[in-house]
Amino acid sequence: MKRFFANSKHCVTTFCLLVILPAQVMGQGAEPGNFGSAASGGAPLLLEQPQTARDLVKIRAHYDQTVWSKEVMAQEFEQAFVDLWDRLLQNDDKYEVFRTSVFDRMIGGTEPRSQQLDWGIQVTKYAGQPRELSFAEWVQELNRFEKAGYRIVETEWHHLRFDPPTETAPANSTVSMLMHVENSAQQQRFVIKGDMQVEWRRGANDGTAVPSVIDVRGLAITRRTGAPAFVEKRVEQFATNSQGVDFPSTIHPVILQDLNGDHLPELVIAGYNKVYWNKGKWEFEVAELCEFPPEHTNAALFADLTGDGVLDYLCVPKNGYPHLYQGSPGGKFSDLPQVMKFIGDPMPVPIAVTAGDIDHDGDLDLFIGQQRPGY
Ligand SMILES: [Ca+2]
Numbered sequence: 001m002k003r004f005f006a007n008s009k010h011c012v013t014t015f016c017l018l019v020i021l022p023a024q025v026m027g028q029g030a031e032p033g034n035f036g037s038a039a040s041g042g043a044p045l046l047l048e049q050p051q052t053a054r055d056l057v058k059i060r061a062h063y064d065q066t067v068w069s070k071e072v073m074a075q076e077f078e079q080a081f082v083d084l085w086d087r088l089l090q091n092d093d094k095y096e097v098f099r100t101s102v103f104d105r106m107i108g109g110t111e112p113r114s115q116q117l118d119w120g121i122q123v124t125k126y127a128g129q130p131r132e133l134s135f136a137e138w139v140q141e142l143n144r145f146e147k148a149g150y151r152i153v154e155t156e157w158h159h160l161r162f163d164p165p166t167e168t169a170p171a172n173s174t175v176s177m178l179m180h181v182e183n184s185a186q187q188q189r190f191v192i193k194g195d196m197q198v199e200w201r202r203g204a205n206d207g208t209a210v211p212s213v214i215d216v217r218g219l220a221i222t223r224r225t226g227a228p229a230f231v232e233k234r235v236e237q238f239a240t241n242s243q244g245v246d247f248p249s250t251i252h253p254v255i256l257q258d259l260n261g262d263h264l265p266e267l268v269i270a271g272y273n274k275v276y277w278n279k280g281k282w283e284f285e286v287a288e289l290c291e292f293p294p295e296h297t298n299a300a301l302f303a304d305l306t307g308d309g310v311l312d313y314l315c316v317p318k319n320g321y322p323h324l325y326q327g328s329p330g331g332k333f334s335d336l337p338q339v340m341k342f343i344g345d346p347m348p349v350p351i352a353v354t355a356g357d358i359d360h361d362g363d364l365d366l367f368i369g370q371q372r373p374g375y
């Protein structure tokens with residue numbers, strides 16, 4: 001699974017910014033295949049579009065050996081944490097996953113420094129003299145926590161920084177982690193969060209990268225005792241399909257907006273063209289939002305874009321043109337949309353849209369962010 005690679009080329013997101021004035025073009029489309037020159041690191045750029053899959057493999061290999069060589073090594077080393085996260089997701093017994101995720105030593109602090117926040121929340125960091133735990137001692141600590149009723153709810157792990165090994169220093173990484181823990185009997189919840197420093201070594205048998213020293217002094221423990229702030233009231237299921245076959249490709253954006261002026265916000269699932277009319281006291285009535293919706297909405301907002309004092313709805317389909325639905329009082333969108341073809345080609349993967357009077361001329365302008373893969 002690739003979700004781990006926060007700084008990976010697989011997840012690199014380029015935001016192409018587009019400012020749209022009403023009926024005016026202020027931006028221009030992205031140029032496929034032009035990856036720029038700033039990141040090349042002196043390597044020759046292959047700007048031509050691949051004609052075959054073999055071309056694509058060749059181009060990727062070229063970049064992996066030049067521009068991305070450090071990144072490729074980072075991915076090899078971080079595999080220990082990729083595996084850890086996968087196993088934590090797949091196994092109910094999360095303590096057993098940690099008991100079998102080997103490292104040499106862990107370094108923590110000895111002096112707790114706590115800060116008291118509102119709502120009885122306490123944040124604690126550990127500083128002072130370092131305290132070392134061997135892996136065997138760490139396992140004993142895990143057993144103690146498990147026996148005391150601490151349940152590991154969920155975790156996240158991201159590789160923030162990687163320094164390859166040198167002649168004098170081993171490879172090391174900064175890994176950010178997040179863990180939610182609860183103790184139901186004591187009505188306690190914990191968030192353990194922060195950056196860990198990891199020093200790596202090669203395994204004796206197969207040469208794979210193994211965490212040697214894990215320094216957890218950058219972590220903070222946030223704790224609160226009491227009933228949870230939120231309780232589950234209702235769960236809605238939405239089927240999706242990444243290709244948009246049979247179902248929308250996404251439910252998002254999810255928007256809270258009072259559409260009828262009764263001061264109760266409606267819940268809009270724009271990807272599904274659904275509005276949940278808020279009747280108060282957690283009662284909702286579901287209906288279609290637009291009578292003539294576009295397919296595969298990917299970004300949307302409500303704002304009075306026409307300046308008549310009534311909210312309008314603007315949505316941008318995946319690989320399409322922005323659609324403006326002029327609103328009627330009461331939050332109805334019954335008319336055909338105005339399709340805004342202010343650029344020559346459909347807009348690939350719009351991911352966010354917001355509105356503001358950017359040029360101070362009294363009308364709202366739009367700002368649409370797109371996503372483009374790094375390759
Ligand atoms: Ca309302």
Ligand SMILES: [Ca+2]
Binds near residue numbers: 304308310311312
């Ligand atoms: Ca309007």
Ligand SMILES: [Ca+2]
Binds near residue numbers: 356357358359362
């Ligand atoms: Ca304006």
